[in-house]
Amino acid sequence: xxxxxxxxxxxxxxxxxxxxxxxxxxxxxxxxxxxxxxxxxxxxxxxxxxxxxxxxxxxxxxxxxxxxxxxxxxxxxxxxxxxxxxxxxxxxxxxxxxxxxxxxxxxxxxxxxxxxxxxxxxxxxxxxxxxxxxxxxxxxxxxxxxxxxxxxxxxxxxxxxxxxx
Numbered sequence: 001x002x003x004x005x006x007x008x009x010x011x012x013x014x015x016x017x018x019x020x021x022x023x024x025x026x027x028x029x030x031x032x033x034x035x036x037x038x039x040x041x042x043x044x045x046x047x048x049x050x051x052x053x054x055x056x057x058x059x060x061x062x063x064x065x066x067x068x069x070x071x072x073x074x075x076x077x078x079x080x081x082x083x084x085x086x087x088x089x090x091x092x093x094x095x096x097x098x099x100x101x102x103x104x105x106x107x108x109x110x111x112x113x114x115x116x117x118x119x120x121x122x123x124x125x126x127x128x129x130x131x132x133x134x135x136x137x138x139x140x141x142x143x144x145x146x147x148x149x150x151x152x153x154x155x156x157x158x159x160x161x162x163x164x165x
Contacts, residue, residue: 027142032133033121037088039111044086053161054084054133058119060091061100066128069146070104076149077108082162085109090116090127134161
């Protein structure tokens with residue numbers, strides 16, 4: 001009988017830890033970890049993006065939720081050209097990555113980080129996860145899972161951040 005509670009508590013903590021990635025509120029308001037990733041075609045260098053609002057999106061070609069959110073992400077990219085869209089694929093297969101870009105006509109800047117160093121700096125291991133970074137390089141929002149990027153809530157956040165000096 002004495003083992004039931006500790007085992008139940010352990011099982012519950014493992015279950016909730018595995019399912020709840022959380023929004024990591026401790027990241028909000030902190031400097032976005034800097035990285036540079038170049039894949040030979042494109043480069044994302046967060047240090048060079050200071051002074052601009054950045055939507056940093058970690059994704060992968062094998063990720064169904066990433067595909068689900070892609071149309072609204074593309075729509076937002078076209079609606080708000082003042083926002084820098086930086087996609088980082090955590091694919092390890094460059095051919096699958098390139099095929100995905102061609103097939104889905106991704107037209108915002110995206111790179112592949114086969115070493116998965118950039119996402120590890122953010123504690124992001126299961127895409128899609130996205131960050132809104134303000135002009136000062138601070139993380140202002142984190143989104144876990146697929147989003148409707150053209151929702152009024154998100155466009156309002158981005159509009160306000162774009163207007164800040």
